[in-house]
Amino acid sequence: MMPDVRLVMVIRQDVERMGSWLRDGDVSASWYGTDGQGEAFHIGYLPRHMVEATPWEWNQVFGDDGRKIFSVLTSDGEHIGEGQMVIDRALSEAQLFILIGRKDLWYKGYGTAALLQMLGLAFDTYGLHRAWVDVPEYNLPARHMCERIGFLTEGRFREAHPKDGLWHDSVIMGLLYDEYARRRAGMMEARDLAAA
Numbered sequence: 001m002m003p004d005v006r007l008v009m010v011i012r013q014d015v016e017r018m019g020s021w022l023r024d025g026d027v028s029a030s031w032y033g034t035d036g037q038g039e040a041f042h043i044g045y046l047p048r049h050m051v052e053a054t055p056w057e058w059n060q061v062f063g064d065d066g067r068k069i070f071s072v073l074t075s076d077g078e079h080i081g082e083g084q085m086v087i088d089r090a091l092s093e094a095q096l097f098i099l100i101g102r103k104d105l106w107y108k109g110y111g112t113a114a115l116l117q118m119l120g121l122a123f124d125t126y127g128l129h130r131a132w133v134d135v136p137e138y139n140l141p142a143r144h145m146c147e148r149i150g151f152l153t154e155g156r157f158r159e160a161h162p163k164d165g166l167w168h169d170s171v172i173m174g175l176l177y178d179e180y181a182r183r184r185a186g187m188m189e190a191r192d193l194a195a196a
């Protein structure tokens with residue numbers, strides 16, 4: 001059964017945890033890899049900087065309406081990862097990012113549940129038309145997760161992801177509002193049947 005998750009505002013301790021999760025080689029390898037000094041790349045901000053950010057710097061990153069950053073919590077309130085949504089209102093679309101930093105919780109449905117929550121925000125709350133993800137070709141779990149949710153492969157960006165000194169293609173997958181609405185109804189029905 002799919003676990004319940006919540007998306008909430010990021011607090012400073014969450015950023016510290018993100019930093020420590022990203023120091024794990026398995027996590028950074030499936031995310032954006034590391035730089036020449038072995039520091040893990042992250043998108044939107046550098047955890048090491050934000051732990052010590054001034055209120056103004058903090059607000060620049062976590063108060064940005066164009067890049068919404070959420071902490072992912074379990075139903076018990078435990079912080080397990082992060083979701084980001086980069087919104088282009090002119091095009092009525094958002095690019096989504098999801099990281100379950102607690103690797104002991106991988107493959108238990110938390111990523112799917114968090115991505116569904118973000119889709120709910122993108123389509124139902126913000127009224128967007130399209131959501132998309134850019135998944136490195138080697139990240140098969142993420143590609144399967146997105147396919148199962150209903151994202152369709154729309155193409156590839158060539159050599160768009162640097163990792164460990166090599167360039168990898170990324171797979172662009174998109175989901176439109178009406179596809180999401182049909183798909184979500186089916187997934188919720190399956191969840192309710194499993195719970196009955």
Ligand SMILES: CC(C)(COP(=O)(O)OP(=O)(O)OC[C@H]1O[C@@H](n2cnc3c(N)ncnc32)[C@H](O)[C@@H]1OP(=O)(O)O)[C@@H](O)C(=O)NCCC(=O)NCCS
Binds near residue numbers: 109136
């Ligand atoms: C990718 C990620 C978000 C998926 O979230 P998750 O909670 O681990 O995964 P879920 O349980 O929701 O299922 C995702 C898929 O993983 C795959 N999977 C399940 N068990 C697996 C295993 N033991 N090994 C590899 N893949 C497995 C399945 O294909 C599953 O999809 P399916 O059951 O519909 O076929 C998460 O693993 C993660 O954060 N990884 C690191 C960062 C990352 O890769 N982010 C995505 C970048 S686009």
